[in-house]
Amino acid sequence: xxxxxxxxxxxxxxxxxxxxxxxxxxxxxxxxxxxxxxxxxxxxxxxxxxxxxxxxxxxxxxxxxxxxxxxxxxxxxxxxxxxxxxxxxxxxxxxxxxxxxxxxxxxxxxxxxxxxxxxxxxxxxxxxxxxxxxxxxxxxxxxxxxxxxxxxxxxxxxxxxxxxxxxxxxxxxxxxxxxxxxxxxxxxxxxxxxxxxxxxxxxxxxxxxxxxxxxxxxxxxxxxxxxxxxxxxxxxxxxxxxxxxxxxxxxxxxxxxxxxxxxxxxxxxxxxxxxxxxxxxxxxxxxxxxxxxxxxxxxxxxxxxxxxxxxxxxxxxxxxxxxxxxxxxxxxxxxxxxxxxxxxxxxxxxxxxxxxxxxxxxxxxxxxxxxxxxxxxxxxxxxxxxxxxxxxxxxxxxxxxxxxxxxxxxxxxxxxxxxxxxxxxxx
Numbered sequence: 396x397x398x399x400x401x402x403x404x405x406x407x408x409x410x411x412x413x414x415x416x417x418x419x420x421x422x423x424x425x426x427x428x429x430x431x432x433x434x435x436x437x438x439x440x441x442x443x444x445x446x447x448x449x450x451x452x453x454x455x456x457x458x459x460x461x462x463x464x465x466x467x468x469x470x471x472x473x474x475x476x477x478x479x480x481x482x483x484x485x486x487x488x489x490x491x492x493x494x495x496x497x498x499x500x501x502x503x504x505x506x507x508x509x510x511x512x513x514x515x516x517x518x519x520x521x522x523x524x525x526x527x528x529x530x531x532x533x534x535x536x537x538x539x540x541x542x543x544x545x546x547x548x549x550x551x552x553x554x555x556x557x558x559x560x561x562x563x564x565x566x567x568x569x570x571x572x573x574x575x576x577x578x579x580x581x582x583x584x585x586x587x588x589x590x591x592x593x594x595x596x597x598x599x600x601x602x603x604x605x606x607x608x609x610x611x612x613x614x615x616x617x618x619x620x621x622x623x624x625x626x627x628x629x630x631x632x633x634x635x636x637x638x639x640x641x642x643x644x645x646x647x648x649x650x651x652x653x654x655x656x657x658x659x660x661x662x663x664x665x666x667x668x669x670x671x672x673x674x675x676x677x678x679x680x681x682x683x684x685x686x687x688x689x690x691x692x693x694x695x696x697x698x699x700x701x702x703x704x705x706x707x708x709x710x711x712x713x714x715x716x717x718x719x720x721x722x723x724x725x726x727x728x729x730x731x732x733x734x735x736x737x738x739x740x741x742x743x744x745x746x747x748x749x750x751x752x753x754x755x756x757x758x759x760x761x762x763x764x765x766x767x768x769x770x771x772x773x774x775x776x777x778x779x780x781x782x783x784x785x786x787x788x789x790x791x792x793x794x795x796x797x798x799x800x801x802x803x804x805x806x807x808x809x810x811x812x813x814x815x816x817x818x819x820x821x822x
Contacts, residue, residue: 399819400487401426401435402508406465407442408584408619409691410493411449412674414513414552417808418492419458425812426819430460436481438502439465440472440494444585444690446619472498475505488818490811492552496520509818513552513811516758521545525818528811549810553691553755554698554802576610576785578603579678579685579701580667581692582628584617588688591708593628594637596686597645598774601663603781610785612667613682614659615675622647622657622669629659639710640774683791684784686777689753693765697756698802702794704780705754707769760801765794 401422405415419435426433437453439445442465450464463471467478487508491499496512500523503510511526512518514534518527521542528549529535535546580600582592600612616625626647631637637644643662650656657669670678676699679685685696685703696703756764768777784791 397486397819397822398431398484399433399822400484400508401433401490401815402487402502402506403435403437403490403492404440404498404502405437405453405493406440406449407444407493407691408446408449408452408617409444409694410442411439411453412618413691413695414492415453416456417552418490418513418811419456421808421812422815423458425809425816434460434484436460437462438468438471438477439463440468440498441465442494446584446617448619452618472501475502486819486822488815490815496524500524509821511811511814511818513549513807515552518546526814528807528814530807547810547814549814550805550807551698551802552807552811553694554805554807576607577682578610578612578781579682579687580612580614581685581687581696582614583688583690583692584620586628588690589620589625589628590634590636591640591710592688592706593625594631594634594640594642595706595708595772595774595777597629597659597661597665597667598640598642599686599777599781600667601642601661601665602774602778603785604665605663606778606782607785612665613670613678614667615670615673615678618673622649622671625669626659629661636710640708642774683788684781686781689767691755694755697754697759697765697798700795700798700802702784702791702798703754703765704777705765705767706772706777707753707767708772709769710771756798756801760797764797764801 403415403419405411415437422435435458437459439449445465450462453459454462461481463477471477483506487506489499489503489506489508489510491512496519499510499512500520509525511528512524513528515530516534518529518534518538521538525545527546529546530551532548535543538546578600580596582596583589604610616622627633629645631642631644645659645661648658648660650658657671658666659669660666679696679701680699682701685701687693687696687703687705689705689707693703693705752758752761752763753767754765757767
């Protein structure tokens with residue numbers, strides 16, 4: 396095989412963990428483990444949801460040879476040179492796994508590489524992209540017939556990532572949780588979401604546990620988040636927003652007796668385990684229901700078939716800075732970011748909220764499969780909804796069935812790797 400470079404373009408934490416991870420594994424299986432023959436590079440572009448740890452996570456994948464962080468992206472896009480002045484082989488393929496679809500067009504032209512784009516919902520630049528791997532046939536429905544040969548249905552990458560290890564044995568530490576009703580709390584990974592998400596979800600947990608003591612609660616901690624930072628959002632003295640939800644606070648406990656397990660213990664005495672193994676798909680698949688913010692979490696839960704309630708508290712509009720794309724970047728600009736955020740949030744609440752299609756499973760199905768709750772939410776009202784679901788398991792089973800039917804095909808990573816190999820063989 397000709398020596399080639401595989402350049403993967405990605406951006407946010409969700410894409411790096413749920414798209415890049417399975418694809419680089421599949422590429423190594425397809426192209427071989429000889430890194431001197433097929434070199435895999437990852438270049439990240441800016442993302443409003445980024446934590447700054449995405450580059451380190453991508454570099455931790457043994458299949459990846461080198462990574463450039465988002466802070467150097469614009470230089471690379473404009474001039475074609477990386478910060479460390481990487482060398483590039485004469486033959487290569489640019490693989491798009493997050494960001495803006497114009498990026499592979501520009502970078503592919505600069506490097507003289509073929510281009511493969513994974514497209515979930517929309518495919519653009521048909522005449523300049525060589526191949527599209529799409530989640531569902533509907534993505535290609537409006538594409539001109541002269542470009543139809545470029546499109547291949549590969550399935551749902553998010554489902555691929557979620558399901559890749561579910562056939563293996565559960566870690567022993569999960570076993571005690573399986574004997575009770577397990578509820579997952581996913582308040583987010585960025586400060587904009589955590590400030591409201593942590594006190595709200597912990598307050599809901601306290602309310603539910605008081606009426607249904609057999610319930611257990613767990614927070615799968617995002618790989619980009621450390622425990623001390625997470626715990627500050629549960630402390631009303633450090634997070635004033637907690638008072639809005641009537642939350643009394645929680646403290647971080649690391650148990651030496653439990654081999655270093657960590658918990659948040661609330662003022663009412665409830666202990667919520669902090670799960671630090673990633674990805675946490677084994678754990679999440681055992682949850683009877685999860686409470687989550689919008690974002691990649693909803694796609695992962697949907698791919699696992701786990702019922703969820705999606706929470707969008709609006710008590711502090713300025714904290715809602717976690718959009719994708721250009722609005723998210725503008726909202727985080729100095730000086731003008733805050734007024735821009737407030738205007739867009741007002742428009743969002745006034746017009747967009749009526750659609751009820753903010754969670755990924757609902758977008759997939761174009762109907763509200765899982766409840767989306769937006770507004771000045773309080774723990775008691777959400778707690779009552781959770782209790783109703785637990786008392787009527789047939790409602791949860793109905794959601795599971797709909798989530799399974801909304802998923803794309805499996806095997807997406809392997810099919811994308813096949814597209815890349817076909818492009819290499821066309822040199």
